[in-house]
Amino acid sequence: MTPDIADADATTRTQILSLVVADGPISAVEIASTLQLAAAGIRRHLGELLSDGLIEDHREPGPDGRARGRGRPARYFVATASAHQALTQETPSLAVEAIEFLGKAAGRDAIGGFAGERAQRLEERYAAVITDAGADLGERIRALASAMNQDGYAATVRPGPRGLTLQLCQGHCPVHQVAQAFPEFCEAETRAISRLLGVHVQRLATLAGGEHVCTTTVPIALEFPTAQTAATPAKLTEPTRPTETAAVAAKGDQ
DSSP states (O other): OOHHHHHHHHHHHHHHHHHHHHHOSEEHHHHHHHHTOOHHHHHHHHHHHHHTTSEEEOOSSOTTSOOOOSSSOOOEEEEOHHHHHHHHHTOTHHHHHHHHHHHHHHOHHHHHHHHHHHHHHHHHHHHHHHHHTOSOHHHHHHHHHHHHHTTTOOEEEEEOGGGSEEEEEESOOTTHHHHHHOTHHHHHHHHHHHHHHTSOOEEEEOTTTTOSSEEEEEEOSSOOOOHHHHTSOOOOOOOOOOOHHHHHHHHHTO
């Protein structure tokens, strides 16, 4: 099966499933009529949806309330709980629409504020785990990856070039579609990671930007100021003045 045909089949199955969810119990003939497709093709897709556990037979009389007559009765289908869960996971556009509305109603800064608040909650949730990992930065990064995996990030830790950095890689983004539309979410998450680890980090790639993984590089071979130390200005010292002996020696050389 070519990719184009596979994509077309997937689209048709999604349309069929949506009809079953919205209008079930519904028969193959009714679905074929609505989508203007051949009933034989509809039955093939229905068979696959049955096998996947996304729809099931409706055993009660037809939707018009009449008992099914003799002969081969029409089959009516309804969606299963698994179908509702799958559709919920595959339609995150509602979140994008809600955030777009927020931006229009309260300005773009409100979107950044919302993203920052979400990142702060993430930070608060992981803080204890990072603290328990101790002072070693490598252990803190691995503890963070483990904690993020609990939230579905599929995170791993990989060595960076020349052993100077570690890379925190996220194979999945729970807010992928939202982050594609609003980069504020990636930026806020990066700042939260920096605060959790206590070092400056750099986001090299993102799933939202079209890469296959989100990659955040963390320096481990050089000291970088933490958020606390960065806020404290360095203590200035006055220039060293030459001693009297050095001044006399310098005069004698003239």
